[in-house]
Amino acid sequence: MIEVENVTQKFGPVTALEGLSLQIKRGEAIALVGSSGAGKTTLLRVLSTYMAPTSGKVSIAGHDVVTNSLQVRRLVGYLPEKDAIYPEMRVMEYLSFRARLRGLYGRTRVKRLREMVGRCGLAGLERALIGNLSKGETRRVLLADSLSGEPEVILLDEPTLGLDPMNVERIHSLLSPLHGDRTMLFSTHDMAEAESLGSRILILGRGKRIAFGTPSELREQFGVRTLTEVVKVSATGGTHG
Numbered sequence: 001m002i003e004v005e006n007v008t009q010k011f012g013p014v015t016a017l018e019g020l021s022l023q024i025k026r027g028e029a030i031a032l033v034g035s036s037g038a039g040k041t042t043l044l045r046v047l048s049t050y051m052a053p054t055s056g057k058v059s060i061a062g063h064d065v066v067t068n069s070l071q072v073r074r075l076v077g078y079l080p081e082k083d084a085i086y087p088e089m090r091v092m093e094y095l096s097f098r099a100r101l102r103g104l105y106g107r108t109r110v111k112r113l114r115e116m117v118g119r120c121g122l123a124g125l126e127r128a129l130i131g132n133l134s135k136g137e138t139r140r141v142l143l144a145d146s147l148s149g150e151p152e153v154i155l156l157d158e159p160t161l162g163l164d165p166m167n168v169e170r171i172h173s174l175l176s177p178l179h180g181d182r183t184m185l186f187s188t189h190d191m192a193e194a195e196s197l198g199s200r201i202l203i204l205g206r207g208k209r210i211a212f213g214t215p216s217e218l219r220e221q222f223g224v225r226t227l228t229e230v231v232k233v234s235a236t237g238g239t240h241g
Helices: 040-047 069-075 091-101 106-119 135-147 165-178 191-197 215-222 227-235
Strands: 002-011 014-024 029-033 055-060 076-079 153-157 183-187 200-205 208-213
Touching: 002 040, 014 040, 014 208, 029 040, 029 191, 040 055, 040 153, 040 183, 069 076, 076 135, 091 106, 091 135, 106 135, 135 153, 135 165, 165 183, 165 191, 191 227, 200 215, 200 227, 208 215, 208 227, 215 227
Parallel strands: 029 183, 029 200, 076 153, 153 183
Antiparallel strands: 002 014, 002 055, 200 208
């Protein structure tokens, strides 16, 4: 489904990704973990066609993210780390605008947006100004937007960052049923979240692949009991996976 081949991403003298390669099967949920600056956000931006890699090749469902970016965007729903949203728009106005950009019109758009409003816990907020929403409400609007086109691939950059436990639980309950149905990549610093939502975990360090496997495989590989210990050990120069 997703193939990353020897990808390097540079920003001037800074190398954000270095020779990264991996394959992700359809229906997998991959947790991206690593310290700040490890390359998680950069990888998601490359996969979403937000930026082209400096070198290497990335394809999603057989479509190159550089030469066939429009087709890739039809397949992908992307939730950025920072809330890129229009505060002066109302919730349903924003979702409807975004849905039209994805080619949803008429009854199909109305039905789909009503479904997403319900699933994302936005009922009663349809006419609320986005600028007046709480952090958790805004995050759920963006999640509804990223899922509204029924994407085959879902890319989520820190989907629960800065949220209270109730909103974290709401988002987890929304994402969990997608396992096996959609291909999902999400970055997180929460190891419990990585293990509960991820079928496999990709550990990045300074733009390089440190390890990639199921939680149990990683614990066995590094000889530790918890994923938190796996990340700590890998940060000091653990075995590549």
